[in-house]
Amino acid sequence: MRYDLDDLRLFSHIVAEGSITGGASRMHLSLPSASARVRSLEHHAGVALLVRGRRGVRPTPAGTALARHAREVLARAALLESSIASYSRPPTAPLTLLGGGSAMHRLVPQALISFLRAHPDVDVTVAESRTPQTVRKLADGEAELGIVLDDEARDCGLRLDPLGDDSLVVIGQPGGVLAGRTSVSYSEVAEHPLVGLDVDSSLRRWIEKHAGPHAPVPRYRTTVVDLGVLVSLAAAGVGLAVVPRRAIDPHRRLDVCELQDPWARRRHLLAWGVTDLAAATATAALAEHLHHAVHAEPAVRTG
Structure with a gap:
C-alpha cells in the first residue's frame, strides 16, 4: 500500500487533536474532505484506525501504530527536503x-x-x-x-x-505538605514558603499577572534563573514551587499536584x-x- 504524505500528516493531526475537525483545521481542509481521506486510509489498510465517539475520536491499536510511524516518516521526509534545499540556501x-x-x-x-x-x-x-x-x-x-x-x-x-500542553503544577518534597493531595488552589499554595524563578522570568510574570491582586503575597525563600535548579530546590524541601508539568523529570521523586485555577491550564x-x-x-x-x-x-x- 502506498501512503500519501498529506494523509499521514492529517492522521497525525487528528490523533493529536482528538477529533477529525481539529485535524482538518490544522490542514486547512473541510470536514467532509478530511473524513473522506480517513475513510480511504481505513479502506486501503483494511482495518479501523479510529474509534469515533460523541466527544471526538481516539486511535485503535492499528491507528496508534500508524500515527507513530507517520511521525517518523514525516520527519524523514522533511529531512530529505531540507537536505536538498540546503544546497540553494x-x-x-x-x-x-x-x-x-x-x-x-x-x-x-x-x-x-x-x-x-x-x-x-x-x-x-x-x-x-x-x-x-x-x-x-x-x-x-x-x-x-x-x-x-x-x-x-x-x-x-x-x-x-x-x-x-504547558499546564502548571505545584511540586514539593515527597511526603511533605502535598502528600495525598491531587489538586490545590494557588491561594493555598501561596500560604506556604515558596521557591521560584527570578522576577523577570516569563513564568514568574505569568503567575503574578493571572493570580490577581486578591491572592496572598507569597514568601519566596529564594529565586533562581533555571527551572532545573528550581525543581531540585523543591524536591529537597526548601519550599513549594509552581512549574510547568513538562519541566519535571518523571523519574524524580516528587509530590506533584494539579493547580485548580483555570489560568494554570x-x-x-x-x-x-x-x-x-x-x-x-x-x-x-x-x-x-x-x-x-x-x-x-x-x-x-x-x-
Whole structure:
C-alpha cells in the first residue's frame, strides 16, 4: 500500500487533536474532505484506525501504530527536503527560534539535538522571549518560528499550530505538605514558603499577572534563573514551587499536584513567521522536530 504524505500528516493531526475537525483545521481542509481521506486510509489498510465517539475520536491499536510511524516518516521526509534545499540556501542565514522559559527547559533542547544532527548545513539561533515579543518579531520577519502561549497569541494574524500542553503544577518534597493531595488552589499554595524563578522570568510574570491582586503575597525563600535548579530546590524541601508539568523529570521523586485555577491550564502553540522561500523548507523541518519532541516527552502523574 502506498501512503500519501498529506494523509499521514492529517492522521497525525487528528490523533493529536482528538477529533477529525481539529485535524482538518490544522490542514486547512473541510470536514467532509478530511473524513473522506480517513475513510480511504481505513479502506486501503483494511482495518479501523479510529474509534469515533460523541466527544471526538481516539486511535485503535492499528491507528496508534500508524500515527507513530507517520511521525517518523514525516520527519524523514522533511529531512530529505531540507537536505536538498540546503544546497540553494545561503549557509550564513540561520533560522531563528523563539520561546518562553518553559519551552526552553526540555522541549527546545530535545528538538534541537535531533534537528541539528539531521541537518548539518542548517544553523539555528535560539532566544528566550515572552509571547507578546515573540509574536511581534515573527510578524516583523525577525524570526521563523516561535513557541507561544495560546491565550496570549489568539487573533495575532500568524499561522498557529497546536503544539502541546504547558499546564502548571505545584511540586514539593515527597511526603511533605502535598502528600495525598491531587489538586490545590494557588491561594493555598501561596500560604506556604515558596521557591521560584527570578522576577523577570516569563513564568514568574505569568503567575503574578493571572493570580490577581486578591491572592496572598507569597514568601519566596529564594529565586533562581533555571527551572532545573528550581525543581531540585523543591524536591529537597526548601519550599513549594509552581512549574510547568513538562519541566519535571518523571523519574524524580516528587509530590506533584494539579493547580485548580483555570489560568494554570495552558497550551503551547507553534507560531510561524513571514520567512523567505529559501528558509521555508528548513523551517518546516524544524517544526516537525518540535512536534516530534512533544510526543516523545514522558508523562508526569499527579498525586
